[in-house]
Amino acid sequence: MTKNLSIILLFLFCSTLLNAQSKRPNILIINIDDMGWKDAGFMGSKFYETPVIDALVKQGVVFTNGYAAASNCAPSRACLLTGLWPTRHGIYTVGTSARGNSRDRKLIPVKNIETLDPRFKILPQVLKENGYATCIAGKWHMSDDPLQYGFDVNIGGSHAGSPGSYYPPYKNVKLEGPNTKYLPDLIVDKTVDYLKSLKNDKPFFLYYASYAVHTPIQKVDSLMYKFANKGDEGQTNKAYATMVNNEDRNIGVLVKALEEKGVLENTFIIFTSDNGGLNGVTHQHPLRAGKGSYFEGGTRVPLAFIWKDKIKPGKTSDLPVTNLDFYPTLMDVAGITNYPQVDGESVYNYLLTQKAGETLIDRPLYWYFPIYLEGGNKETNDPIFRTRPGETIRKGDWKLHHYFEDNSVQLYNLKTDLGEKFNLAAKKADKVKELMTLMQIWKSKTYAPPVTDLNKDYIRTDK
Structure with a gap:
């Protein structure tokens, strides 16, 4: 009798555990590749057609000040x-x-x-350890094999940053x-097959990271008719528009x-x-520049959180949020308390209450880029590089750029100058000093590597 009672109690315990697991929320991250801040209808585009995405984000809260922690693919994904x-x-x-060319690089x-x-325990690893089924569908870009980093299933992910x-x-x-x-259609088909294969006795984490809408820009012929007579404020690339529309359709699937x-x-x-979106392919007006730049067009991105009956639908927030915040937020969503220390801040309570504490409102956001990235253009005011070694900080309405080659500083008030056109550094010396001091403290705490060594191949062009 005692043995039978023990079996019954064990069965009830296991059933309760499985039921609790199944009720834990599933998690879906949709991370589109190179989709600019204004490349969706809900962000103001009148050219690209994204009805599915627009309807989806209406069910949650849209952040107009959403940021990536870096301005191009690999570092941004590593941060997320x-x-x-x-x-x-x-x-x-x-x-x-x-x-770029060595002769153009001063440092x-x-x-x-x-x-x-x-050694970094990333998001899917922690979720897997806590009972989640984990899948990546699409672009990984962090190594040859995402299965070594906590994913149970890999649908097309590798070190590739874009398809041939x-x-x-x-x-x-x-x-x-x-x-x-x-x-992208094949990836979403296989993703649907994966979802169908899952039992409902455990939650899942799906990282849907389509290769689209990254280059190569290859049109979807069946959608070209939609854009034959359209164009709006620099957004005129019809082939790219079909890629955006097709990705919207796949999200619908x-x-x-x-x-x-x-x-x-x-x-x-x-x-x-x-x-941000790639300059020359798409246009982010009024934001300045695009992918690879640390002006707003390179780092500001579309961002929305959706959770039925938990997050009030139809909301818009101007609170600055970065993809660094996803990790701790999702830990709160999953009810996980034991995870590595991270740099992001959870926005879980804000999503549920729409009330932000001082930690979120007043915190500075930092970007550090000790590298060169070719592809300059008139929006970056640099014909050679989109990025030269430097750093930026945003705190409140103020954003400061500091470049290492010439120690130059640019200061912008994003509330009155979203396009970063008017450099106020000379007029706001106290604000420059404040932000530079914060950046120096942050660099010290995070062991940011200095960029000071001169390049012997450098040839001055300003003689």
Whole structure:
């Protein structure tokens, strides 16, 4: 009798545990590649068509001051997954930090790390340890194999930052499928198959990181008719518009799969992009510049949080939030208290109450980029580089840029000058001193590597 009672109690305990696990919220991060701040209808675009995304974000809160912690793919993704500033993990760019011609680089940049150190316990690892099924669908970019970093299932992720082609053969993206399938469509199909295979006795974490809308810009022929006679404020690339619209359609397929499985209402969703849109492909007016730049067009991104019956729908917030904040926020969502120290701040309570404490309101946001990135343009006021070694800080309405080559400083009031056109550094010396002091303290605390060594190959062009 005692043995039977023990078996019954064990059964009840296991049933209770499984039931508790199944009720924990599922987590979905939608991280679009290179989608600019103004590349969706809900952010003001009248050219790109994103009805599914627009409807989805209306069910939650949209952050108009959403940021990536870096202005291009690899470092931004490393920040999102580790919750740490680039000064911690050492991924500052894609490939080498010495981009462009050596003769144009006055300083020797810090060496870039291209593979995320496995000593960092990233988001999926902690979730997996706490009972979550984990899947990455699409772009990984941190190493050769995401399965070594806490993912149970990998759908097309590798070290590749973009496919050789969106049409088969995809070249550097290894994924089997029909020989006519557009790559993002194949990824979402396999993602739906994955969701269907899951049992409802445990929560899941899905990191949906489509390769789109990154280059190569390859149109979706069936959607071209929609944009034949459209264009708006510099957004005129019709092939790119079909890629945006197709990604919207794929998100619709994903949402439908969640609905049919009966788990959408219990899924916490983050919608964002990994960095600003690529200048020359899309346009972020009134923001200045784009991907690879540390002006607002390079780091400000579309951002929304959705959680049915928990987050009030139809809200908009101007609170500055960064993808560093995802990690601690999701720990709160999942009810996990034991996880590594991170640099981001949880916005969990704010999402539920719409009330922000001083920690969130007053905190500075930092960007450190001890590297060079070629591709300058008129928006960066630099014909050679999108990025030269430097750092930026935003606190309140104020944003300061400091560049190491010439020790120059730019100061902008984003409330009155969102386009960063009017440098107030000469008029606001006290504000410059305040922000530079904060940045110096932060660099010391995070062991930011200095960029001071001169490059012997450098040839001055201002003689």
